[in-house]
Amino acid sequence: MLRSVESLKGSAVAARDGILGSVDEVYFDDEAWGVRYLVVDTGGWLNGHRVLISPYSVKHTDPGASTVSVDLTREQVKNSPGIDTQQPVSRQHELDYLRYYGYPQYWGGRDSWGMGGFPVLGPMQIGPGIQPESREPDELEADAPWEDVHLRSSDAVTGYHIEARDASIGHVSGFIFDDKAWVIRYLTVDTRNWWPGGRTVLLATEWVDSVDWFGSSIVTDLTREAIKKCPDYDDLVPLSRTYETALHTFHSRDGYWTKGDRASR
Template identity: 35%
Template sequence: MYQDIRLFYGMKIGASDGLIGHLKDFYFDEQSWMLRYIVADTGSWLPGRQVLLTHHAFAPDAFSSALTSDRVLHARLTRKQIEDSPSVDTHRPVSRQYEDDYHRYYGWPTYWQDAGLSGVAGIPAPTPPPAAAGPTRHGHNQRDDIHLFSTASVAGYQIQATDRPAGAVRSFMVDGKTWEIREISVDSGHWYSVRKILILPDNVERISYEDSTVYLNLSSEDILQTRNNEVAQACPGRP
């Protein structure tokens, strides 16, 4: 069963030796539709700073455990490890250089080097970084990875069918064990007759950061023929 990603926003995040803040956002990879990073707001612990955490930092059942128990995501890292990790400006797209430095700091493989990775099961606990490692601030002149998008930001993007606008992104339905986005929840129709329908990632042609738009390979008729809470599909006879 998939979960609405909004269930996880605001969850507390704990290190092995204390709380570090709360879950503010996710970054997902448009090419694979995997959640690549949790964005953690560190609040009063590290004022003004947000940190990224990957699936490597958590047990495979971290999300399900948090939903059924104390609503705390428990990371397999210390507060010191997180504090000394490379800093990131979450107001700008994440650069590939930052990702390289981030994964090197923790000793984790990058997802583009481990293309076969589709989930979190069997991933070993992280190796502590060298004691001498310290925080690094990344500027804006790095190469930006345009395939990473914020789930909180894309919620609200316009949905563009092949022939005309067809709604807006409401949220994402995710598999908490594999960190995959399985469906996109979309508000379609008029203000007086809004329907919630589901779009599969395979039906997304591209996401435009500049246009705040998700482009589909489905027609507006395909969307119109989709019933409430059902998955949109191409109408029979249409390529």
């Protein structure tokens, strides 16, 4: 099912033995647009610390009830490696986190989740892993070069300018993700400041040519005119495959669901 990241925000995160907190934002990676972590505000529990929850642990999301159920205990989360979400999260941080929970690393494989298209654990991967060696946050940051950081905050990227082939066209107003594959499929683009009577349109992440993370801009090879004339998008209506097909056909692009990654199907 395709749904907005915004619909996750504020959702209660329910462990096996109680509520962990609520979703504050998501982290996605800048290589495959995969939603790698929910950033959860623990409120009064854990003194309000923010913790990361991987889709590997998610049993199901319930948009109607605004609840994300995870196959974890509060004690597991309490003892998980501390991560400062106000600082860039490096691959070394992630490896410590994944090793603690016994999750495989998602990068370096042929699919969006390593060797699979979905964040599903095999029988040999279930259960907590090895405790990471104890290291202070400053020590972790010291060996986290910029090229080792690939996670981006949905909150931080909201507002990035969209540069079409021939002109600016709008800014990122949201994200649409697949809640089975946990991959961001579309950016929602608000065009109203760029042309009178503008509207919200969708830009598939596969149509993004480059991102300037320092300049806060996203570049696509689509023209401004093509984006202006693309099929209307109504965020009050569930996104259907019929609409997706019409959008891809309009731009003469193949649908992600026709490609080899099993998460596309």
